Amino acid sequence: MSDKSNSYLKNMLGDGMATHPRIEQGVQFLSSSKRRREFLKRTVSYFLLSSLGLLMSLPFLWMLSTALKPDALVFSIPPEWFPRPWVWRNFIDSLTLLGHPVHLYVFNTVLIAVLGVLGVALSSSLVAFGFARLDFPGRNLLFLLVLSTMMLPRIVTIVPQFILFQKIGWLDTFKPLIVPYWFGAPFHIFLLRQFFLSIPKELDDAARVDGASSFQIYWRIVLPLSRPALATVAIFAFTYHWNDLLEPLIFLSSQHNWTLALFLASFQGYMQQPRWNLLMAASTILTLPVLVLFFFAQRLFIGGITVTGIKG
Amino acid sequence: MAADSKISRRDFLRLAGMTAASATVLAACAPVIQPSAVGPAPQESPEVSLPKAPVEIVYAFHDPADFRKEAVELFSERFPDIRITLQQIPDEFPTKIFTMAAAGTLPDVVRVWEPMVLDFGRANQVIDLQPFIDAQPDFNAEDFLENFYDFPVIAGKRYGIADGWNGHVAYYNKDLFDQAGVSYPSEEWDWDDYVAIARQISRPEERIWGDIGLYIGWLHWSHKLVWQNGGRIYNDDYTECLMGSPEAIEALQYWADLQQEAVIMPSPAQAEGLGNLFQAGRAAMQRVGTWEIGALAESEFAWDLLPEPKRKERRTLLHTAFNVIPTTTRDKESAWKWLNFIVGPEGQYLYVKKNATPGTRRSVNEKMPWAREGLDVRWEVVPQAGEYGILVPAPPNVGEVEKILGDAVQAIFLGRAKAADILPEAAAKATEALRQA
Amino acid sequence: MERKRFYTKRRLRQTIEGYLFISPWIIGFVLFTAGPIVASFVLSFFSWSLIRPPRLVWFDNYVVMFTRDPLFWQSLRVTMVYVVVAVPLQLLFALFLAILLNQKVRLIPFFRTLFYLPSQVSSVAMAVIFLWIYHPELGLVNDLLRLIGVQGPAWLISPQWALPALIGMSLWTVGGSMIILLAGLQDIPQHLYEAAALDGAGELAKFRYVTLPMLSPVIFFILVLGIIAGFQYFAQAYVMTRGGPLNATLFYALYLYLNAFNFLKMGYAAALAWILLLIIMAVTILQLRLARYWVYYEFEETRR
Structure with missing residues (x-):
């Protein structure tokens, strides 16, 4: 039994x-x-x-239900949860109706996200290791500086940044969306630092006695033990690049460089009625890859290998 | 005193770049440095003689690029030496446009909104098109609707030319009229007729209303009520806000009271989040822009259009956008060729037909580009609005001025304040903000 | 002495290595971040409409802010309320969800995805659904309140209730914090619980003496970032209320945005941004100080 x-x-x-x-x-x-x-x-x-x-999940269900509704039912009162009839075509229409090269947007978004994730995970983990497990003068002040870059609203740095990228000829390329992240992002540095700090110090000491360098400790001990934290960073960075609108909007111009977030934004034209059902259909389609990724990757960052047993 | 604390934009950009210690370092090793980086000071850009290789003209706008594909094709046939690149800015249009303006990198031709065209003109960001028009024998300025043609002019300088537009009209649901046994309204109706009809149709306990209610967060929407009552929002040269006038106070209070009464229209609380009650077949009438026609094309009820009811004057609200050439555009001749094409009879028709709106040229409107097949409505109502309507005003310091007025109108529509109590003070503050600019 | 020499040598080595490890960030900071940050600081002493040359006004922006701008104070108040109320609520809710999802029951991967879902729904979709959830007559919230005999308010169009409504709504977006807490919970070695059980600890004691201390670095992270993000929150207010009704949801960052790109007062926006930075900085330093008393790190040596 x-x-x-x-x-x-x-x-x-x-x-x-x-x-x-x-x-x-x-x-x-x-x-x-x-x-x-x-x-x-x-x-x-x-x-x-x-x-x-x-x-x-109500918001998601609502999004899904609106995505499947015929135009006339979108604004029925009181609101109806079940579309009559179910218009599966909306999913196709939402991608094809305005003649957008959506396959290009997918490619661009995936490219930016993948390169961004790899770069940010690697660089942030290096920096976080420095802050978490090495002692040096000025460390705490520098760490505060790292945090402080998150405290200034993007709105006031975006114009100077635009001018900067214009001067070095990076506008309308993917570089402004990827390269800065290869130098570590404060959010991820902080997150990884916290996880690195919860790995027992004895491991470092033992390794140092065996003559290991700091880089070896980082590469051989801390990183392998931090796979869940790294996976968390990866999923966060991926969803950030996947959903971000501001940076692509400001730094990209040509339509062939668009990302999926820009495509989604284009549904709400000014002086036109947005077609809510198509907008929601496109939103749903864009959410699905993240969810599928999350569903299958969660083993990596939740309930994966943890530091359990190291001490025991 | 202001004179010596002023530094030119160029100096400033250099300063900004310098403080970005980074920029200098990177610029040194960057493979490509945009030659137009800082851009020549606005006045002194000499006309560049046309090179042999195709010139690229970048055209930026906010609505779907798809609307313009045909125009681009036709233009390329006529002018094979000019290549048009469409650049749609799908969201946060002002954010992107003003960022590009700040960096001196506006696209070659930009389609901007009403307040922006005058702002850009006042700030010398865009060029006067009149010399180009004068040099264009086939331009035919008389073909344009004066309302739109005369709007972007300051001191004889014409900063932009409008193409398509939308006007606000009244929509009514014939089925709801029939059910209530009310005869269809006539073109000559006024506010009191409108309200009387709405009272006959409304059954609030069944969630059927005569009108959809007021647009609370939409300042421009409330402007037309003031105009219909014979008032104005600003004086002609935008040095004074007139929202404190008896006409404005009476107009806004008239509708705010009806909304608070919540019989002919839902109260703000009832309407919130319900979407469009007219589309849902729950409200017999609405007064809004002609873009709603698209959403009603497949509605299950019969409906028709009328001019908005008047009070002292027949007025309505008009929206459009203006094509401008920034001062930083290098090849202004080619830019003009494209601009002239898209506001010209052929180019304009291709665009407005696709967008289903009227154009600013009378000759374009003879072909009724806004009419949709299979819909039996009074299509002539649509272009008429262009004759008696008023464009969205474009005061200097528009953002702040409209924030002041918007807050006041919101308080009135929500029933939190009486128009007579707060409008005079709001108008005085708005006047102060106008003069600050 | 020998020992001391060894110590200083090791310290020197650690210093060099430390700077090497953090050098990616330092390089990136100098190349991409420092310039725009300094530029924004310089801008805060200018009046700049973005389309006209900037004009040096020295401290005018700051003076106007503190003496003649009621909306500055209003937006500061709204944001303070949000930070004080919403951030702790979000943390508690995320912790509750994480503990709930940290069980070994069936379908847990499915449930985790379900709880993560709303943080991925587009803000426009969130806005549309919550306009209905908060509808005074037809909405879910007031339906529930009616069940217990309370007539609910008009939520989003009520100056008193719009902010609480947005705070409530923000609980749907704790998916990210929940994931981090969950990862933290999974990181706690099982043997600590077993040891605690042998000592006769109940569930509550285990939570108090094992879970909380072991989770404290992660909680600290979420609190610090939650406050930084809370002070800059405006996305949902921008989509749903545009700061209304009657500026009841005029968040500081929203007001800043309006100044930058609606009022075209970029210099004033920059000044607002730097005041915000000072406020957040003060709160963060306070948190870093207080952390010594409650955050527990395995890697203790480096903490002073």
Whole structure:
């Protein structure tokens, strides 16, 4: 019998056992009461998971339902959750109707995202290692400087940055969207620093006694132990590049250089009614790759190899 | 005192670049440095003689590039030595345009909105097109609707030329009229007629209303109410805001009261988030731009168009965009050729037909580019708006001025303040902001 | 002495190595970030409309901000409320979700994706759905309130309730923090729990004495970044309320954006940005100081 059905039976029959504990052998009581608690815990968990999950996925479900609606039903009152009829064509129309070279946008976005992710993960981990596991004068001040670059709103640096990239001839190329990230991004540096700090110091000491250099410690010990953190950085960086509108909008111009986020933005023309169902269909399509990636990659960054057992 | 604290834009950019210690370092090792980097000071760019190789003209705008593909093809046949590159800016249009302007790298021809054309003109960012027009024998300026043609002119300098436009009209749902046994309205209706009809049709308890309600966050929408009541928002040279006038106060309060009463239209709370009640078949009438026609093409109910009801005057709101040539454009002759083509009879027709709007040329409108096949509505209502309507105003310091007015109108429409109490003060503040510029 | 020489030599080596490790960031900072940051600081002493030459006004922008601009104070107030209320709420909610998702039950990968979903839904889609959720008559929230006999407010068009509505809505976007916390939870060695259990610790004690300290570096991260992001929040307000009604959701960063690209007062926007930087900096330094008392690092030596 499986654990689950066992505890289920215990739960059904178990009232008596709980009210008259002395009848039972101590050990038996302990295990059955534990199982019962476990069962209760599970029931509550599933209840919470499903109800909260439903609540949290409402926006997505709404997006999906709007994506499948015919034009006339988009604004029905009161709002309807189920499209009548289901217009699957919207998904195709949303990509083809305005004659956009969407395949180019996909290529551009993937290229920017992949190069950005690789660069930012590698560089940020180097920098984070320096901040987390080496001691040097000026470290804390420099770290504060790293953080402070996040404290100034982008709005006021975007024009000077535009002028800078114009001067070096980088406008309308992917360089402004990729190269700066190869020098580490504060968010990821900070995140990795926090994870690196939770790896026990004894590992470094032992390695140093064996004559390992700092780079070897970084490469052979800290990085392999930080795979979950690195994967987290990767998914964050990927979704950032995938969704970011501001940088492509400002730094790119030619349509053949567009990213998917720009394509999505083009649905809301000024002086025209946006076609909400097509907009939502395109949004859904763009969300799916991230979700699929997340679903399959989560093993890497959650519940993957952790530092468990190193100390033991 | 201002004179010596002023530094030229060029100096400033150099300064900005310098402080970007980075820029100098990078510029040294960068393979390609854009020659137009800082751009010549606006006045002194000499006309470049036409080179043999095809010239590239970049045309920037906000709406779909697809609307212009045919025009580009036709133009390329006529002018094989000029290559047109379309550059759609799909979102945050002002952010991108002003960033490019700040860096002195505006595209060769730009299609900008009403306040921008005058702002750019006042700031000497775009050139006077009048000399080019004068040198173009077949231009035929009389063909243009005066409303649009005369708008972007300051002190005899014409900074832009409009192509397509949209005007606000009244829409009514014939089915809801029939159900309520109300006869269809006539062109000569006024506000009181409109409200009387709406009262006959409204059944608020069933969520059926006569009107969709006021657009609370949309300042320009409220302008037309003031105009219809004989008021104006600003004086002609934009040195004074007139929103404190009795006409403006009366107009806004008239509709705000109706909205608070929530019988002929939903209250702000009821309308919030419901989308367009007219499209949903829940409101018998709405007063909004002709772009809504597209969304109604496949509606399940019968509907028709009328001019908006008047009060003291027949007025409505018009939207358009102007094609301009920035002062930084290198080959202004070629840029003009393209601009002249897209505002000319052929180019303009190709664009407005695709966009289903009227054009600014009377000859283009004879072909009724806004009419959609299979729809039986009074199409003549659409272009008429261009004759009696007023364009979105373009005061200096427009952002701040409209923030002041917008906040006041919002408070009135939400029932938080009486127009008579706050409009005079808001108008005074707006006047101050106008003069600050 | 021998020992001391060894120590200083090691220190020197660590210093060189440290700077080598962080050099990518230093180079990137000098090349791409420092220039625009300094430029924005210089700009804050200018009046610049973006389309006209800038004019040096010295401290005018700062003086106007503190003496003649009621919207500056209003936006600061709105943002403060958001940071004080929303950031802790988001952290608690994310922690709650992470713990919920850190169980070994079936379908957990599915549930994790489900909870991560809303942070990936486009802000426009979020806006449309929440306009309906908050609808005074037809909306879900007021339906629920009606069940317990409360007549809900007009949420997004009510000057009192629009900000709370946006704060509530922000809870849907904690997916990112949830993931980081989850990764942190997974990083806690099981043997610590086993040891605690042997000592007779209950669930609550385990949470208090194992989970929280071991998770503190991650919580600290989320708190610091949450506050930095909270002070700059405006995306959803921009899409949904445009700062209204009656400036009730005029966030600081939204007001800054309006100044930069709507009012074309880039110099003033830059001044606003630098005041914001000072505020965030002060709060962050305070957090870094306080961290010594509650953040626990395995790698202790380097903490002073």
